[in-house]
Amino acid sequence: MTVTVPDTFPPSAPARAAMIIVAAGKGLRAGGGLPKQYRKLGGATVLRRTIEAALACERVSAVLVLIGDSDDTRYTDSISGLADPRLLPPAKGGVTRQQTVLNGLRALENFAPDIVLVHDGARPFVSKDVVNASIDAIMNGHRAAIAAVPVSDTLKRADGESGAILGTVERSGLYAAQTPQAFRYSDILAAHEAAAREGRTSFTDDAAVAEWAGLQVVITPGETGNIKITTAEDLRRLDNAAREQHMEMETRVATAYDVHAFEAGSGVIIGGITIPHDRALKGHSDADVVLHALTDAVLATICDGDIGHHFPPSDPQWRGAPSDQFLIYAVGRLRQRGGRISHLDVTIVCERPKIGPHRETMRARIAEICGVPLHRVSVKATTSERLGFTGREEGIAALATATVRLPAEDDDEALAEGARP
Structure with missing residues (x-):
């Protein structure tokens, strides 16, 4: 399907940008018997640090967190003492990440942002520069943008069963996608709604939904420090880094x-x-x-x-x-x-x-x-x-x-x- 949108962003300023933080997953690979977003990182939960990073960006007008059905208490404890009127009441996620984001987009209808940024709850070190570059891309007329970094490691293609290397992948022009991923709000909402109607549920990120909907997606500068926590080793390493920031x-x-x-x-x-x-x-x-x-x-x-x-x-x-x-x-x-x-x-x-x-x-x-x-x-x-x-x-x-x-x-x-x- 194709979404029809104007060629340039509306001239009205300042544009209202909302950030959706996706934090409804189980994420148990990081250990500790808790979803990774509720594990501690330098004394605070991963999710709280992600929220604080979002609120540190003055151009973000609202932050909406998507949480799991049974995570109300965990979420409340995580944001204890965090008083910022831009932090909206949380919304509930869905069975899949795609459904979770659609729930968040629908929950923002009354707020009616011009721009929406979708960010992983387990990326707590996103910087203002990365967020601002994402917003700027949409303000400058692009329909969709993702933060990404060039692939620097040598890539090998291997046989899934034997592990034998089949060849080297040319890495020129390859990027590792990060979040936030930024969109005109009306565009990505229409794209997600269309995908849901047509039963398309296998998209791995929101940029893929946008591409399917006919929106051109551009790359904005990511950062190597904008790491997504996945494993227990990720958490241990980043916990040390976070503690270093708060110790002599x-x-x-x-x-x-x-x-x-x-x-x-x-x-x-x-x-x-x-x-x-x-x-x-x-x-x-x-x-x-x-x-x-x-x-x-x-x-x-x-x-x-x-x-x-x-x-x-x-x-x-x-x-x-x-x-x-x-x-x-x-x-x-x-x-x-x-x-x-x-x-x-x-x-x-x-x-x-x-x-x-x-x-x-x-x-x-x-x-x-x-x-x-x-x-x-x-x-x-x-x-x-x-x-x-x-x-x-x-x-x-x-x-x-x-x-x-x-x-x-x-x-x-x-x-x-x-x-x-």
Whole structure:
């Protein structure tokens, strides 16, 4: 079917934008015996945080939450003390997400918004920028818009039974859809009503309903932080992030140094990548001087020894081992303490091989190993002007600095437990 709409948005301003928050699902995969939207995230429920994020956007004129039939008490407890006239009384969801959204659209008929945004109740970190971009898309004449981010991971197509890879999917032009998804209210209501009349119930999101109705959907900028909570691991990780926002944090900086001599070979492993060279680096593991220095720097921020303490050269299991596992281990130890990497910096000292052509690949690999954005990793290189062992091309040195954020410790409490400065 096709919905007929005017080509431009009505000129009257300001437009009234309502946000529907879909929170009627069971969502038990996050554990705890509760729907995920009612699990705690940094001391407040996921749903409350989502509602607060919506109300933080001044251009949102009304917020309507769709809840499950038996969730009245849970919802009331979640919004306790949240006084904002824009938060409308909740409406009840349906058997499917599609039916739930239609119930919400119908419930907004008296409010009669110009624009409606549909948002997942389990996306509590949506920002004003993402919401405003969605509203702007409709204000500028588009009929439907979804927040989305470009796909950055390599995509593989595999056999469903054997798991065998059948091919690599070209990711150019592919986007991962998020919410909010924004529409002219009258358009999406008509589209949902038509889909319901025709028994079309298999749409996975509201953009799919709009596409079926003949509405062109455009993409607006999403954010990687606009995460949808699905599993218990999602909740644990984001709970730590939310708690960090409300606890006193301290910054720690640590430096480390490592060096490896050259030996016969045809390439060096530096920063997690292999660079062709007329020699190799000598070491018990793969001798990645950059990752070794970074490992020591990260461990030093939590006063947790060094690489030799955790991975002694005398232990044969580490012979020839890839050094990325050492750095992954160190970052894991940091995260167990509630810490986060703010910045990693490394300086490589050598005459050859030339680091410049490989610097960006090295940055990307270090970021991947540590699970941090690329902008948090710096790689530099210098020579020693033909002085010393590096100048004589006897080996390569690396100096690393790790800057991290950790939950602040009470010094008096630590001393009481027997710790000493």
